[in-house]
Amino acid sequence: MSVKEAAKTLVKLLDAVPKERLTTLSLKEVQLYRYRPLAGLKNPENNQKASISDIVAKVNPYSIKEPQLTKEEHVTEEDILQQIKSLKSINSNQYRDYYNPGDKLLKPKGHPEYYERLLAEINGESKENLITGMRTVMLGK
Amino acid sequence: MLRISNIYQRPVFAILRQTRANSSFIQQPKPLNTIDKRSPSQIANSSTLDIEVPQNKAPVKPKKKRPLLSDSKYEQQGYQLPSYAKNIGEWVIKLLMIDMDKVRAGPIAGSVYYAECKRQGLQFEDEPLSDTAYFFYEDIKLPKTFSQWFQITALHQWMLSVRMRAMPFKYGRNYQQKLVDRFFRDMQLRLADEMNVNSSRISDQYLKDYNSQLRGLVCSYDEAFATDDITLAQALWRNLFNAQKNVDITHLEAMVKYVRGQLYVLSKMSDRDFAFGKFKFVSPNELILKFTPEQEAEMLKRANEEYNFEINGKKPIPSEKSKLSYEN
Incomplete structure (x- = not known):
């Protein structure tokens, strides 16, 4: 397998990664942008990717600079195969399944609905209204 | 007067709460009994990709170092409370029937656990790194800055607060509060003493910034914890x-x-053990394997020997009393 073919496999795998739901800052997009040229594919033009400095600039009076890299990256075939192996391992959810914390942490005694409420809000399936919001602020759950 | 908790007893809200509890967004893990037999640091070192570490322009060069626990004389190393003060203390606790689980939040979450989180990513210029710090700065190649230390500490603090959520509400909440309070108090002092930020306006600005970062990261890690590994990697x-x-x-x-x-x-840690400050983070050089049922039975047996009054016959002194479960 050449670098190009390996990079193509990696791009294909990255394409299948779900998008972040909380923010526009995306691991998937940034990595696609990095590996597409290696796979001989073109990056989309006018691609307005959010970077961390844009996000900081929105909320802060001061700005931060992104670290400037001084040298070009040299990626070998072995490197890309390693990345593919790791991405597959993350995608297989083996760590979540093996280190299953069980209902003790996923439905915590102090606040059993915590994760369900959070995920419902993030997925947009149920919105918190004023009363439930006030209740959470005042009672803490 | 109508109280909000009363409103919640009404039938409409009861139905709302039920429907919410029935919907399951939490992805149920599948049973899995085998795992990659490498420790996190071995995985990190198996990579061949040459990563350029951004140049560090803000090393931690302290004039004086903050103590790991606190400035209080009671937490200095080797300090022993005189026995008459101990006896008076025990007597006061017994007489006023003080809830020690609540009191313990300060010295345990606010001190022992905060020190444990802080230790993980602590580094100073020209000083050797600890095991975990070596993992973060050398193995996974993070920049050696104050903000990076904040991120590492906040990650560990989040892991502890996930466990605190599983304690009974009034205690767990108190533990979380004490941990965060201490985190920001110590950061303020570290900025002044170790990072030489002399202007309080600037350090306040940093602290506000760290506060919003903390809110964001708790939200994204919580989302990731209940979903899958790729979401955790993204967070x-x-x-x-x-x-x-x-x-x-x-x-x-x-x-x-x-x-x-x-x-x-x-x-796998019981509320009692956790609340007494017995948890230590496992080094990234070690592989964590699942407990076998025999090991869990052994743990329960030891917990009984240690805490069960009927088995060990030792009556706990007032300051060591606790209502938290040692069996879960």
């Missing part, structure tokens, strides 16, 4: 890895394994 990349473009996915994998492993160990 770690955005926060711990500062959304750097030349990230190595193998490093992300090592971190996912590290975080999930720690949370597994936390989930």
Whole structure:
């Protein structure tokens, strides 16, 4: 397998990664942008990717600079195969399944609905209204 | 007067709460009994990709170092409370029937656990790194800055607060509060003493910034904890890895394994042990394996020997009393 073919496999795998739901800052997009040229594919033009400095600039009076890299990256075939192996391992959810914390942490005694409420809000399936919001602020759950 | 908790007893709200509890967004893990037999640091080191570490322009060069626990004389190393003061203390606790589980939040979460979180990523210029600090700064190649230390500490603090959520509400909440309070108090002093930020306006600005970062990271890690590994990798990349473009996915994998492993160990700890400050983070050089049923039975037996009054016959002194469960 050449670098190009390996990079193509990696791009294909990255394409299948779900998008972040909380923010526009995306691991998937940034990595696609990095590996597409290696796979001989073109990056989309006018691609307005959010970077961390844009996000900081929105909320802060001061700005931060992104670290400037001084040298070009040299990626070998072995490197890309390693990345593919790791991405597959993350995608297989083996760590979540093996280190299953069980209902003790996923439905915590102090606040059993915590994760369900959070995920419902993030997925947009149920919105918190004023009363439930006030209740959470005042009672803490 | 109508209280909000009363409103919640009404039937409409009861139905609302039920429907919410029935919907399941939490992805149920499948049973799995085998795992990659490498420790997180071995995974991180298996990578061949040459990552350029951004130049460090803000090393931690302290004039004086902050103590790990606190400035209080009671927490100095080797301090012993005189026995008459101890006896008076025990007597007061017994007489006023003080709830020690509440009191313990300060010295345990606010001091012991905060020190444990702080220790993980602590580094100073020209000083050798500890085991865990070596993992974060050398193995997964994070920049050696104050903000990076904040991210590492906040990650560990989040892991502890996940466990605190599983304690009875009034105690767990108190533990979380004490931990965060102490975190920001110590950061303020570290900025002044160790980072030489002399203007309080500037250090306040930093603290506000760290506060909003903390809120964001707790939300994204919580989302990731209840969903899957790729979401956790994304959350770690955005926060711990500062959304750097030349990230190595193998490093992300090592971190996912590290975080999930720690949370597994936390989930196996009883409320009592955890509340007494017995938890220590497992070194990234070690592989965490699942407990076998025999090991869990052994743990329960030892807990009984230690805490069960009927088995060990030792009546706990007032300051060591606790209502928290030692069996879960």
